[in-house]
Amino acid sequence: MKSILLPALFLSAALVARAEIRVQTVEYKDGDTVLEGSVTWDTTVPGNRPGILIVHQWKGITDYEQKRAEMLAKLGYVAFCADIYGKGVRPASPQEAGATAGKYKNDRALLRQRVNLALAQLRAQPPVDPKRIAALGYCFGGTTVIELARSGADTAGVVSFHGGLDSPSPADGKKIRTKVLVLHGADDPFVPAKDLAAFTAEMRDSGVDWQMISYGGAVHSFSDWNSKGPNSGGAAYNEPADRRSWEAMKQFFAEIFR
Amino acid sequence: MKSILLPALFLSAALVARAEIRVQTVEYKDGDTVLEGSVTWDTTVPGNRPGILIVHQWKGITDYEQKRAEMLAKLGYVAFCADIYGKGVRPASPQEAGATAGKYKNDRALLRQRVNLALAQLRAQPPVDPKRIAALGYCFGGTTVIELARSGADTAGVVSFHGGLDSPSPADGKKIRTKVLVLHGADDPFVPAKDLAAFTAEMRDSGVDWQMISYGGAVHSFSDWNSKGPNSGGAAYNEPADRRSWEAMKQFFAEIFR
Numbered sequence: 001m002k003s004i005l006l007p008a009l010f011l012s013a014a015l016v017a018r019a020e021i022r023v024q025t026v027e028y029k030d031g032d033t034v035l036e037g038s039v040t041w042d043t044t045v046p047g048n049r050p051g052i053l054i055v056h057q058w059k060g061i062t063d064y065e066q067k068r069a070e071m072l073a074k075l076g077y078v079a080f081c082a083d084i085y086g087k088g089v090r091p092a093s094p095q096e097a098g099a100t101a102g103k104y105k106n107d108r109a110l111l112r113q114r115v116n117l118a119l120a121q122l123r124a125q126p127p128v129d130p131k132r133i134a135a136l137g138y139c140f141g142g143t144t145v146i147e148l149a150r151s152g153a154d155t156a157g158v159v160s161f162h163g164g165l166d167s168p169s170p171a172d173g174k175k176i177r178t179k180v181l182v183l184h185g186a187d188d189p190f191v192p193a194k195d196l197a198a199f200t201a202e203m204r205d206s207g208v209d210w211q212m213i214s215y216g217g218a219v220h221s222f223s224d225w226n227s228k229g230p231n232s233g234g235a236a237y238n239e240p241a242d243r244r245s246w247e248a249m250k251q252f253f254a255e256i257f258r
Numbered sequence: 259m260k261s262i263l264l265p266a267l268f269l270s271a272a273l274v275a276r277a278e279i280r281v282q283t284v285e286y287k288d289g290d291t292v293l294e295g296s297v298t299w300d301t302t303v304p305g306n307r308p309g310i311l312i313v314h315q316w317k318g319i320t321d322y323e324q325k326r327a328e329m330l331a332k333l334g335y336v337a338f339c340a341d342i343y344g345k346g347v348r349p350a351s352p353q354e355a356g357a358t359a360g361k362y363k364n365d366r367a368l369l370r371q372r373v374n375l376a377l378a379q380l381r382a383q384p385p386v387d388p389k390r391i392a393a394l395g396y397c398f399g400g401t402t403v404i405e406l407a408r409s410g411a412d413t414a415g416v417v418s419f420h421g422g423l424d425s426p427s428p429a430d431g432k433k434i435r436t437k438v439l440v441l442h443g444a445d446d447p448f449v450p451a452k453d454l455a456a457f458t459a460e461m462r463d464s465g466v467d468w469q470m471i472s473y474g475g476a477v478h479s480f481s482d483w484n485s486k487g488p489n490s491g492g493a494a495y496n497e498p499a500d501r502r503s504w505e506a507m508k509q510f511f512a513e514i515f516r
Contacts, residue, residue: 180474186458186461186462186468186470187462200444200472203444203474204444204445204474204475207475208474209474209475209498210444210474210475211471211472211473211474211502212444212471212472212474213469213470213471213472214458214469214470214471214472215469216438216461216462216466216467216468216469216470217462217465217467217468240467244469244509244513247509248506248509251502251505251506251509255502
């Protein structure tokens with residue numbers, strides 16, 4: 001509406017055009033277990049910049065997470081795709097994915113350890129400003145970044161996209177020292193009302209700086225463009241919720257990194 | 259983070275500096291009842307532009323609503339402060355305010371009539387593009403703009419800031435043909451869980467394009483800088499929730515007016 005939008009958009013388009021996105025595989029370890037993540041950044045952005053940890057859905061790192069990393073790199077961030085499962089552990093079927101994700105959901109100590117190892121990798125990447133770090137995750141990864149917060153990790157913020165919110169140890173909410181943004185499908189059948197109520201109580205009792213956005217008409221996986229099919233299946237891509245949640249994330253980052 | 263932010267901010271500051279905000283009282287009528295609203299706009303912004311209806315809290319139009327109108331005018335909108343109660347009806351005490359607001363909450367037909375009359379006034383203001391209209395309201399005004407939506411009014415969107423969400427006729431959700439954004443204090447004791455559940459069901463059953471943001475640690479009146487005192491009183495200003503909800507509103511307007 002204001003004329004200032006035009007030059008800003010023009011410059012932005014020019015910057016995007018000259019972005020040079022680089023992706024590098026990063027091997028790291030948890031004891032004897034080899035983990036394989038990746039770091040993605042724009043080599044044309046000068047200087048140190050905030051780092052964003054991305055935690056994958058239940059099938060491990062896929063093209064989806066890598067595409068999100070590129071989108072974040074184009075916004076000027078350094079993105080690191082965490083590998084929770086281990087090198088080569090990339091379950092192909094829903095059954096395998098459910099079993100693998102379940103292993104970590106049922107062992108929150110191991111889950112916290114793996115996500116904190118990935119966070120340390122992100123922090124050590126040369127273009128990252130180690131004081132400006134956030135984490136985000138999708139579905140299983142959303143659960144994981146909330147668990148990262150509950151581990152007491154020192155980040156500026158965590159963002160869950162359609163993640164599970166349950167906790168076997170709600171008292172751990174008191175360890176949270178980061179801002180929390182939950183992006184939630186209002187019709188998500190995999191996040192039952194009792195989990196929402198328990199999560200709200202955990203955040204409230206712990207005095208956490210938290211927010212939740214509920215997107216009407218959206219179910220599980222609303223941001224995942226690979227999730228075809230009707231809402232009745234319980235998981236489906238939802239374009240408005242995808243777009244709005246991405247904008248909400250950008251706004252959150254603008255606040256925590258200002 | 260990107261260098262484009264600098265020229266944009268610089269230009270923006272320059273524009274704000276030269277804004278010329280004009281406020282004009284507008285008398286209009288509901289039968290024999292005289293209503294007194296106001297229109298606020300920036301005379302330096304060229305051309306027609308979106309119009310935003312502002313519906314007041316339980317004390318009627320105060321300096322608070324007028325200040326919000328100026329803030330919207332500085333963003334380039336035409337703002338119209340609706341008068342639901344009638345000229346000179348400006349209850350001073352909480353008791354009077356509660357009684358006056360209650361009169362309209364208990365007569366939703368009258369409430370819808372009054373808010374639609376204000377909407378017509380906004381639409382008729384010369385600098386307003388009558389095809390790009392939204393409504394927002396605070397507390398009682400939040401309830402009112404949701405009621406405006408339920409009346410089937412033709413707007414691009416409505417935004418409720420800490421408004422009540424109950425409805426005596428949930429089937430009216432089916433009349434809604436505007437986007438709905440609810441900005442809610444997660445600890446607001448005046449919006450009980452049963453109202454949230456009923457509102458969610460109403461929106462879901464009606465297929466409305468709706469979103470709700472819950473701000474942790476925020477109670478009723480979170481955006482009202484005149485609301486002093488502790489959260490334990492149930493109504494209190496909350497700076498982060500105020501700032502974030504204003505940004506969410508701007509993002510919503512950017513979407514619906516694009």
